[in-house]
Amino acid sequence: MSHLRENFYRHIAQTSESPIGLEIEQAEGCYLYTTDGKRYVDLISGIAVSSLGHRHPSVIKAIKDQVDRHLHVMVFGEFIQKPQSEFAELLTAHLPESLSQVYFVNSGTEANEGALKLAKKHTGRSRFISFKNSYHGDTHGSLSVTGRDIYRDPYKPLLPGVEFLEFNEPNQLGSITDQTAAVIMEPVQGEGGVIPADVDWLKSLRRRCNETGTLLIFDEIQTGFFRTGTLFAFEQYDVIPDILCLAKAMGGGMPMGAFVSSPEIMKVFKYNPPLNHVTTFGGHPVSCAAACANLKTLLAEGLGRNAVKIEKVAREMLHGKGIVELRGRGAMLGLQLESNRLTKKVVEKSFHQGLILGWTLHSDTLIRIAPPLVIDSKLLRESFQIILDSVESAL
Ligand code: PMP
Numbered sequence: 481m482s483h484l485r486e487n488f489y490r491h492i493a494q495t496s497e498s499p500i501g502l503e504i505e506q507a508e509g510c511y512l513y514t515t516d517g518k519r520y521v522d523l524i525s526g527i528a529v530s531s532l533g534h535r536h537p538s539v540i541k542a543i544k545d546q547v548d549r550h551l552h553v554m555v556f557g558e559f560i561q562k563p564q565s566e567f568a569e570l571l572t573a574h575l576p577e578s579l580s581q582v583y584f585v586n587s588g589t590e591a592n593e594g595a596l597k598l599a600k601k602h603t604g605r606s607r608f609i610s611f612k613n614s615y616h617g618d619t620h621g622s623l624s625v626t627g628r629d630i631y632r633d634p635y636k637p638l639l640p641g642v643e644f645l646e647f648n649e650p651n652q653l654g655s656i657t658d659q660t661a662a663v664i665m666e667p668v669q670g671e672g673g674v675i676p677a678d679v680d681w682l683k684s685l686r687r688r689c690n691e692t693g694t695l696l697i698f699d700e701i702q703t704g705f706f707r708t709g710t711l712f713a714f715e716q717y718d719v720i721p722d723i724l725c726l727a728k729a730m731g732g733g734m735p736m737g738a739f740v741s742s743p744e745i746m747k748v749f750k751y752n753p754p755l756n757h758v759t760t761f762g763g764h765p766v767s768c769a770a771a772c773a774n775l776k777t778l779l780a781e782g783l784g785r786n787a788v789k790i791e792k793v794a795r796e797m798l799h800g801k802g803i804v805e806l807r808g809r810g811a812m813l814g815l816q817l818e819s820n821r822l823t824k825k826v827v828e829k830s831f832h833q834g835l836i837l838g839w840t841l842h843s844d845t846l847i848r849i850a851p852p853l854v855i856d857s858k859l860l861r862e863s864f865q866i867i868l869d870s871v872e873s874a875l
Contacts (some may be wrong), residue, residue: 507534542773563768584763588727589617599662613672674814709810732774
C-alpha cells in the first residue's frame with residue numbers, strides 16, 4: 481500500500497467500509513487521472529458538481545485573478561466585495577423578480593439550514609412539511625427534513641414538527657396548514673432515485689402554500705445550473721419558490737452555496753437581534769469569482785442544450801435486458817436495474833473499464849448518471865456502450 485493510501489485510511493475520517501479509493505493525480509475536462517497513470521471518465525461530475533468539466537479555463541483564470549487581489553477579508557454581509565456583488569447581480573438577473581437577494585454560504589446543507597431558519601422567523605411558525613425519500617443534507621436541520629429514517633434514526637431527537645408526505649401524491653396536501661412555516665422539496669428528487677415532480681402536483685403544492693401562507697422552499701442543490709436542461713428545474717414547472725437553495729455546481733468546483741429569496745422575506749435576519757444569522761466564510765471571494773465565471777460560461781456556451789442532448793442519447797441507447805427504466809431530466813439521470821447484485825456488478829465492471837458511475841443514497845438498484853455538461857457526443861456514446869456491455873456481461 482502506498483504511503484498516501486496508508487495515510488488516507490489512518491488519518492482521514494472514513495465514511496464507509498468501502499471508499500472508492502482512487503488516488504487522484506489530476507483532473508481535467510471529463511477525465512480523472514490517477515497516480516498509477518490510469519484515466520477515468522467522470523460520469524457523475526463529482527456528484528453533480530463539475531458541469532463545465534474539471535478545471536475549466538474560465539474558472540481557473542477567475543480563481544487566479546481573485547487570489548492576486550484578496551482572500552477572506554470579513555464575515556459575510558459587512559464589507560462590499562466585488563466578486564460577491566457581481567455574482568449576485570448575474571445570478572438574480574436570471575431569476576424571477578421576487579428572488580432578488582442572495583445569502584451566500586459554503587455548502588448545500590448550509591443553504592437549507594438558512595432557508596429553514598428564514599422561513600421560521602418570517603412566518604413565526606415552526607412546523608415543516610417535507611417528502612419521503614428526500615435528501616436535504618446532513619447537518620441537524622437539513623437532516624430533520626430528510627425523508628429517510630435509516631439516516632435520521634441514529635441522530636434523534638431531531639427538529640420537532642416535521643411531517644413527511646408522499647412525493648407526487650395530491651391527496652396529502654391538506655397536511656399543509658396555517659401552522660406550517662414551509663414546505664421543502666426537490667423538483668427532481670436526487671438521492672431518492674432521480675424522480676421528477678409531476679407538473680400538476682407541484683402547481684397544487686404551490687396553491688396550497690399560497691392558501692395557508694406557507695413558504696415554498698425549492699432545494700435545487702442538485703438540479704440547479706442547467707443540470708436538468710434549464711438553468712433551474714423550477715422553470716420547467718411554471719412554479720416560483722419563495723426560497724431557492726443552491727450549491728454543488730454553483731462554484732464551478734469551489735465550495736459554494738446560497739439561498740435566494742425576496743428582500744421582504746430576507747429582511748428578518750437584519751433585526752431582533754441584528755446579526756442573527758451570520759457566517760464567517762459564506763460568499764468567500766475566491767468561490768464567488770469562480771461561481772461568476774462558471775455561470776457566465778454555462779450561459780455563453782448554452783450548456784442547457786447539452787443537458788437535453790445527453791438525455792436524448794441516453795434514452796436512445798440505455799435500454800434492454802436487465803434495465804428496468806431510465807429516469808430523470810436532462811443530465812440528471814438514473815438507470816434502474818433489475819437487482820442490487822446487477823447494479824453492483826455493473827458499477828464495478830464499468831469502473832474497471834475506466835468509467836466512474838455512482839449510486840444514489842436511498843437506492844441500491846439505481847445507477848446515477850450525471851456527466852459534465854461539456855461531454856462530447858463521442859465520449860458520451862462510448863461511456864454508455866461501456867454500461868451496456870457491463871450489463872450484458874453481468875447478467
Ligand atoms: N440537497 C440536495 C438535493 C442534495 O443532493 C445534497 C447533496 N447531495 C444536499 C442538499 C447537501 O449538499 P452538501 O453535501 O453540499 O451539504
